[in-house]
Amino acid sequence: MTDPILSIEGLNGWYGESHVLHGMDFVVNPGEVVTLLGRNGAGKTSTLLAIMGILGKRTGSVKFNGTETIKMEPRHIARAGLALCPEERGIFASLNVEENMMLPPKVAEGGLSIERIYDLFPNLLERRRSPGTKLSGGEQQMLAIARILRTGAKTLLLDEPTEGLAPVIVQQIGRTIEALKAEGFTILLVEQNFRFAASVADRHYVVDQGRVIDMIPNTELDANMDKLHAYLGV
Amino acid sequence: MFELLNISPQVLMGQLLLGLINGSFYAVLSLGLAVIFGLLNIINFSHGAQYMMGAFVAWMLLTYVGIGYWPSLILAPLIVGAVGIVLERLALSRLYHLDHLYGLLLTFGVALIMQGLFRNYYGISGQPYNIPDALSGGQNLGFMFLPNYRAWVVVASIVVCFGTWFMIERTRLGAYLRAATENPVLVGAFGINVPRMIMLTYGFGVALAGFAGVLAAPIYSVNPNMGADLIIVVFAVVVIGGMGSILGAIVTGYGLGLIEGLTRVFYPEASSVVIFVIMAIVLMIKPEGLFGRTS
Amino acid sequence: MADTKPKTVGMPMLHKVIFAVMLALLCVLPFVIYPVFAMKVMCFALFAAAFNLLLGFGGLLSFGHAAYFGGASYVAAHAAKVWGLTPELAILTGTLAAAVLGFLIGSLAIRRQGIYFAMVTLAFAQMVYFFALQAEFTGGEDGIQGVPRGDFLGLISLQDNTALYFFVLAVTFGGILMLYRIVHSPFGQVLKAIRENEPRAISLGYQVNRYKLMVFTLSAAFAGLAGATKSQVFQLASLTDVHWSMSGEVVLMTLLGGMGTIFGPLVGAAVIVSLQNYLATFGAWVTIIQGVIFVLGVLLFRKGIVGVIAGWLRRPL
């Protein structure tokens, strides 16, 4: 068995004065797609921010590729090959599409070239001079994902990429994630859309009140449906 | 209509041109202030003192080292910018998580210290600094005598303003800056060294003030108080243009120079207050400023 | 809503003691230090306390409070010198003028927030300065000189420093107590609610803008009271008091002492005025020292002197 690419142990996190993560423990193995499921406010987004080092304060252990990152600056974590696609996509209004795309610096070889990205998302090519936030929600999401693919990072943290998007776009994102998985990317996904999560992920961690309370492999999902509904309060 | 007011069109032309020259200083200074505010969210109250420092450094380079105007035009802003960077590292960087108010108060204090120190060492009556030989004399434009140096001031300020605008709006570095202005945390999470960018931006904004100071040295008196009252005016320019808006700062800088110039003809006593009247009106009607983004 | 109406909070014992000690000290002070200097400190203490009402308790940073302070000093000086009013009436006139001015400017300024609010107040203050420079009655940069000290109520001569001192003590100490009352009244509680969470206060049904305007006017009026009193003490009104650097100075006093505290502004004013007075021989060093205080205050003692002490005592001061 290979070592996990991302290994989180006893992760505590604070957002300002409020303590939001209370000892998260989980691992993500190379090439896996793993989701964090949970109710609103359970600490899923905070977990991603804590992994990137941009939550207010964090303690515990976050090992990436075997390296302890808990004391590292966010920019060094990013340089190590972790990339975040933030909640609400984080497209910059004062930058046009291409500038948004080119913003994150390359951190490793093997990122997608800009030509390849425009091949994949022809809409972006068409609108490359428009302000980033003038795109539709779906296009913005594509842009947000494309932007981190350029950097060469192989481990992606995606925060609710399907939020507020039309079903056909959601499907497209699902296909994109599958394609990335096939290319060997490791993805940690935060999702509210449980059906979407089920369609792309290998395993699911259930998060509640800032800690992981269960892990359900995707293959056992059907058997655990009731339990999961109870967790999520659906 | 102008004849009615006893002002000939020629005189008016001259006054407008002079307004533009004054506007050049406002534009360069408010540009620096806007750049700093955009990224640091700090109102740099020491901007006037740093402008004064630019003029003084040019004078010191000439007096103690024998370095003339042209090298000073590059060197003095670099020196002033470097001092700014030290200030940013030692003090300002500790305030970014706090209210705007603290940055304003700190830089206000720094301005007092700088002005006080220069006053102690160089007195108040000012130091002479001559117009470089290459730019002495002037052109007779028919409606007025335009000193070459003033023409140069306009050209230099337009070049610097356009260059800065281009750098911020059209280059990759500028894209980093704009992105960091919007969401520094995310930009940091992409692997960009935001603190260093902030430091350099402050240095750059301050260097712009220093540059304006060198430009001013040959025509205004080089004295420790030269920036003390100017800061309030430049401040108003930035607010009218829209806090943090680069284009707003530049356009408003020139525009208010022109308006002030007109006021000097029709109601000279009010020329120092007209900017505040405009600021009050603008803030009442369009609080985000003429070029500001609504947020 | 109606049943949760905030109540007037009584004065805690600690504050009573501090006020009592302060008053006792102030009664002895003129026999120990120079009374005119002590009066100046008291005027600025009241000014800073008035400013603090707006900034510390209302959460509004005005960068133009010199307009009310200086404006009132001109009106009071004019009233005493030209109209021949008795000191208390002259001060009252000045205070009223400041209140009216504060109401007018405030009703425009409170529509804006944060730094824009500060800028609007600065803009209007610059216009007041311009007016003071241009208007006939203000005497330009000479100011209004030789204002008579007059007779209190037309009876008691204030020519003597000690008599004047106790008059000024009564006015300023009274003003500060009134400010204390305002802060701890239901009105003050609403202000606090607005400062902490404006949208919530709106949702609770408070007419936030009316409260803001009220606190602005009150703050201007008390600043005016301080300025008017100062004009009687120094027998002059001058441009210094309406200049923007005076607006900066009162921010410094409040910040140094501790904004949002009761006693902070008083301490801040005392420290700054003493510095200016005792360092007067050091020339330009005064500005440098003030600058250093600003810088250190912002970097190390953001809570101000009294704020830090209150932190040690774990009591609001």
Add this chain to the structure above:
Amino acid sequence: MIRKLAMGATALTMLGTIPAMAQDTIDVKLGVLNDRSGVYADLSGEGSVVATRMAVEDFDAAAHGLNVEIISADHQNKPDIGSNIARQWYDVDGVNAIIDVPTSSVALAVAAITAEMGGVMLNSGAGSTELTRGQCQPTTVDWTYDTAALANGTGGAMTTEGGKKWFFLTADYAFGHSLEENTAAVVEANGGEVVGTVRHPFPATDFSSFLLQAQGSGADVIGLANAGGDTVNAIKQASEFGITQAGQSLAALLMFVTDVHALGAETAQGLNLTEAFYWDQNDKTREWSARFEETFGSKPTMVHAGAYSATMHYLRAVAETKTTEGPKVVAAMKAAEFDDPLFGKGYVRADGRVIHDMYLFEVKAPGDSKGEWDLYNQKATISGEDAFLPMIDECDFTKNAG
């Protein structure tokens, strides 16, 4: 009450020391109150303290039975700070005379307090004619200059030389206005006319617009009714815009040698101005100025010189009257004419106005200047009687006092 006790205690000590004081030593405390950090810091400031100290030494106070102490403070050009210090000096520190006090607003406030407290105000730095007219005080001695004398000197001389049409660049505040008014009156009295006036905000940095208006007016002379940095900037820019080359002359109505020094002869050459004193006038001024420069580091201004001479004359009067009571000392000062090394022969008029010669200077061309401070050519001497305004009756204190 405590204060009374304290006074009682002092009285006791004094009783105890009477035998030692039999020689009639008089304690004199002089307070030099001026601007030490603002615009007037160079032309008055520490230099005035140095000059005052020199006066005490030169007078040989100890030999005259005087025990003189000098203190000083910065009034920051703020009337309230100035009057606070002045009151405190008289009330607490026992100061007998306040010296210098530039900035008219502060000077007027201090003059009023001085009269109330029975001190002496030896004005050297402030230029307002109000000091000896509208707001005259029996205890004011206005030594060096006033705006009227400057106006008479520069305005009179230049108009008679052919500068008939005047345009004024006036700092928009009371001092500027009075300087303009005084000069305009002189210009008109000498057959000239005022073709225009522009009032600029105070302080201002850019004068090009106003200069252009002045240029367009067709005036012969542009009168600068402003001071300090404003004047310096206006002259600097006038040279830049070729105003003087185009045939108009500049007249600085209030300018000190330190300002000219700041401008440099290159820029200031040909400028006309009036002063009461210049270091390079004669052997006595040169000798004194050299001593001054040795302690202070630069040449004295007329304000420094005034502080020196006023102190000398004051100490003489104290030694003679054997008192420090303001009104008596001032009366003695008014009674005796003086022949001063720096100001020549003169006297203190009944209203406190000191009458001495004024001089019209022209700034040398850089080629003629033999040193950093070699700046003036003397063009004319204006006798004191011509330079200063006549006395107004209300201020004739010798008569009024009876």
